[in-house]
Amino acid sequence: MSHAYLAGAAKRIAQANVVILLAYVLTFVVVSILPGDPITNVLRDPQNGFGEDEIKAIIAAQGLDQPIPVQLWTSLSHFVVGDLGLSMRSSRPVATLIAEVLPSTLILSSAAFAIALLLAVTIGYGTQFVPKRLGQGLLRGFPSFFLSVPNFVIGLVLIHLFGFQLGLFRVIAPNSFWATCFAAVALGIPVSARIAEVLIANLDKESEQEYAAVARGRGLTQMRLFAKHLLKPSSLPVVTVIALAIGELLGGSLITETVFGRTGIGSLVQRAVSTQDLPVLQAVVSLAAVVFVLVNLIADLVYPLLDPRVKLVGDSRVRRTTADDSAIASSATVTS
Amino acid sequence: MAAQDRLTTSTFTRAELAAPVPLRPIPLLRVDGLSVSYGPHEVVTNVGFELGRGESLALIGESGSGKSTIARAVLRLLPSGGRATGRVAFDGQEVLGMSERGFRPLRGRAIGFVPQDPGNALNPVRTIGAQAQEAAALLDEPDKAIRKQLILETFAEVGLDNPRRVYDSYPHQLSGGMLQRVLIGLAILPRPALLVADEPTSALDVTIQKRILDLLTRLQHDLKISLLLITHDLAIAAERANSLVVLKDGVIQEAGRPASVFSSPASAYARKLRADVPALNPDRYAALRDTGFRALKTGGGDTPKIGVSAVTKTFTVDGKTLTAVDDISFTVPAGTTHALVGESGSGKTTAVRLLLGLEQPDTGTIAVAGEQITGRSPEALRAAWRHLQLVYQNPFTSLDPTWTIERLVREPLDRFNIGTSKERVARVREALADVGLGEHLLSRKPGALSGGQRQRVAIARALVLKPDVIVLDEPTSALDVSVQADIVEVLLSLQANLGLTYVFVSHDLALVRQLAHTVSVMHRGRIVEHGTVAAIFDNPQQPYTRSLLASIPSGVADPTQLPHARPRLMATAD
CATH class of the missing domain: 3.40.50.300 (P-loop containing nucleotide triphosphate hydrolases)
Incomplete structure (x- = not known):
């Protein structure tokens, strides 16, 4: 791990922090200018049955009587130290509310991610070994088919088929093992399609490269050629796709949770939106931003360690060095 | 495995021997x-x-x-x-x-x-x-x-x-x-x-x-x-x-x-x-080059078309300072071709970028047609580019594949806002005719053209502004020899007819000998030797120049190198 890498990494981490803070501020601004006044809509809604004293206490606790910039400053300074505030509706700490539902969402999305990766790898690598006449074309068709079906449709089909027809899981117990599995399949399939598409395109590109022909000329079998030469360069770009796919998992899990009736971040958000529980909304959106930034940061930091051609530099994303650079560097006079 | 191989080979040989005696192995x-x-x-x-x-x-x-x-x-x-x-x-x-x-x-x-x-x-x-x-x-x-x-x-x-x-x-x-x-x-x-x-x-x-x-x-x-x-x-x-x-x-x-x-x-x-093959025909275009030589003798007017004096450029790569171009000077009289020769990393590409004003030198000055290129604002550089055009080495990547030939050649006119649209069309046709391309190509796209035709389009694109100076960056290195000969002929007749001044960058010495009037040999950012083509090729002074010249394939086998000659040589050594 070189000095340049560490310097680049430090800069990238600092940038990531700035992005998270900006995302928080942006969310705050968007949430505050949403039409409708949470005080009249939620607190004074007779159905919620808050008394005048309770309303006053909540307003004071949330600082809703302060000007917006002051509210932003208070909220931001609490966020920086990890304090997400109190829910407007239940007056419980937002952190607790999230902690209650987070495990369920985490289980769902990691299972979905595992399924997506497994499917993508099977399809992608499969195209290299299944001969044309034995359905290679079918395999290649899967990703675009998967992409064209929204995940809630897949979810509904799975529920209908395996839940109602075959009775493999009980629809009223959405957190059971099998129900979780099928929810993960529904969520993972469209994500797998993106990864598989990139994998297939890269494998095709790499096997057309001159070095593949030269390696074959060295007497390598198809299996060794694939394992030693094609696997790594064609899988490397997938790291970037995975980082993006995780964002997709986040968004998709909200829909999937609704379709399968699971509790999770999705249901929490749904409730927060319908009751205009601003602190909860703010926290969930910021959490999503943190996850997204973090995953991309990891992808950026890992990539140079996997691909020797890529260097992490402070000013641009990544830099590819070429033989030309080093040839010039080695033949030009060095006068440092 | 190898033993098995040997076995099959020998079995095979035995079978061959059993057959009627072959006339030769x-x-x-x-x-x-x-x-x-x-x-x-x-x-x-x-x-x-x-x-x-x-x-x-x-x-x-x-x-x-x-x-x-x-x-x-x-x-x-x-x-x-x-x-x-x-x-x-x-x-x-x-x-x-x-x-x-x-x-x-x-x-x-x-x-x-x-x-x-x-x-x-x-x-x-x-x-x-x-x-x-x-x-x-x-x-x-x-x-x-x-x-x-x-x-x-x-x-x-x-x-x-x-x-x-x-x-x-x-x-x-x-x-x-x-x-x-x-x-x-x-x-x-x-x-x-x-x-x-x-x-x-x-x-x-x-x-x-x-x-x-x-x-x-x-x-x-x-x-x-x-x-x-x-x-x-x-x-x-x-x-x-x-x-x-x-x-x-x-x-x-x-x-x-x-x-x-x-x-x-x-x-x-x-x-x-x-x-x-350029190496075998150094004087193939002698007649076309004569006007340039005459210009060289008279000095090509009062001021040289291009004057580069004491230019140095350094880059910082990974914390180290590289002197890409080290105190180079040369002048090019109007209507002649000056060749910059050297291997990869010799600094010739940097020299071209400096000449075009794409990089600014650390020290030294560059003048084209009496006007300073160095120290100019981007707008002032744009004006200079009207008289100073580049033909890039690879016509397969330098032309936008989605544009028609007409649009490609007309683009410089549009950019500099020259003439009415009717005049522009006429100019485009004229430039294409100059490089020997027919009007039927106007609506084609680069993909439909051969490598030689594409490079002609690239030259037409440079010509359309009626520049005085064209920088040719390895203009034929991506092309076959016969196509290369074609392009050289086009370039030389354009120079003879229009009095163009060329700066020709190449590592191909045989081609330089066919095309250029004066030469600067670059090595590690410096000009190690310069002079007329005849002086450099017939009487090189520097070991580096001599080694470059010795590398040109002559087409004649070196008796010490060909295998069948070696045993005899070794026998005499014994």
Whole structure:
């Protein structure tokens, strides 16, 4: 791990922090200018049955009587130290509310991610070994088919088929093992399609490269050629796709949770939106931003360690060095 | 496995001996009636030749002649969709109809392959050592440490200075010449009987080209390897091979010993090919260059068209300061061609960028047509560019493939807002006519044009602004020799008719000799020698210039290099 890498990494981490803070501020601004006044809509809604004293206490606790910039400053300074505030509706700490539902969402999305990766790898690598006449074309068709079906449709089909027809899981117990599995399949399939598409395109590109022909000329079998030469360069770009796919998992899990009736971040958000529980909304959106930034940061930091051609530099994303650079560097006079 | 191989070979030989006594030994490689097609397109038609043990044979032709396709067919590495028919016998054994499983043991072990572009021929994300171990695995040597030792010895054998460093490097950390040595090393490591080298030097500088070719010739002799050399350069082929096969459009035009094919070609195509090799025809365009020489004598007016004086430019790469251009000065009189010659990394590209105002020098001044290029604002530079145009080396990447030829050529006029749209159309037609292209091409896109036509379009694009100076950055290095000759002729007649001043950047000295009037030889950022073409070529003063000149393939075999001459030489030494 070189000095340049560490310097680049430090800069990238600092940038990531700035992005998270900006995302928080942006969310705050968007949430505050949403039409409708949470005080009249939620607190004074007779159905919620808050008394005048309770309303006053909540307003004071949330600082809703302060000007917006002051509210932003208070909220931001609490966020920086990890304090997400109190829910407007239940007056419980937002952190607790999230902690209650987070495990369920985490289980769902990691299972979905595992399924997506497994499917993508099977399809992608499969195209290299299944001969044309034995359905290679079918395999290649899967990703675009998967992409064209929204995940809630897949979810509904799975529920209908395996839940109602075959009775493999009980629809009223959405957190059971099998129900979780099928929810993960529904969520993972469209994500797998993106990864598989990139994998297939890269494998095709790499096997057309001159070095593949030269390696074959060295007497390598198809299996060794694939394992030693094609696997790594064609899988490397997938790291970037995975980082993006995780964002997709986040968004998709909200829909999937609704379709399968699971509790999770999705249901929490749904409730927060319908009751205009601003602190909860703010926290969930910021959490999503943190996850997204973090995953991309990891992808950026890992990539140079996997691909020797890529260097992490402070000013641009990544830099590819070429033989030309080093040839010039080695033949030009060095006068440092 | 090897023992088994030997067994089958010897059985086979015994069987051969039992047959009626052959008039001559079986050639190592015998190609007979070979045709290759992609779908309905036949790219190689009924080709046949023989390559004896320890001999070398060159397949010569331009792009599209099918020479590489023949090599790939012999190696059975045709891209998907390619179909070969006919007979290819290796060591008496028919290989074309063999199963993949049956042929694979021959790959690497018996038939080695050196590819064309060293930059793409090694896996970029694996170390050289890891890939060398694959070649070493063919040696039946179980001990990995011994295999590594053999690899390091082979690297030293092919002239790599620091084998250990090379072993641990990734391909992008080595230069093109080093990579080509690595690839040759990997190919000869299992000691194959046949080495197929597909344009092994076309991506390299002249001096490195000479060293690589010398290496191949030496290995061919020392290791008794037969060499199938694929090249577009008749001079290289004639210099290096025992026999030549000249191809055009997949059909053999002529074949035989270099002495006959090269010195007195019988076919029209071989004659044309010979006439187009710059190294063999230094004075081919003498008449067209005369006006420039006259301008040179009179000094071309009062002030030189281009004046570069004491220019230095440094870059900082990874914390180190590189002096890319070190105190260079030269002047170019109007109507003449000045050549900047040097190898990769000599600073010639930086010099061009400085001349075009794309980089600013640290010190020194550059003037074009009496106006300073250095220290100008971007807007002022734009005005200078009207008189100063660039033709880029690769016409396959420098033209936007989605634009029509008309739009491509008209773009500079649109950019500088010159004339009415009617006048612009007329100018575009005029420029195309100047480079010898018909109006029917106006609505075409670059993809429909040949390489030579594309480069003419690039020249027309530069001409349309009626500039005084055109910078030619290796304008023919991506083109075949005959196309190259075409472009040189276009450039020279334009200069004779329009009085253009050229700055010509090239590593090809033979071409410089044909085209230029004055020359600056660059080495490590400095101009080591400069003068008229005649002075530099006939009476070089610097060792570096002499080594460059010695690298030009002459087409005449060096008696100390050709294999059959070596034993005699060694005998006299004893």
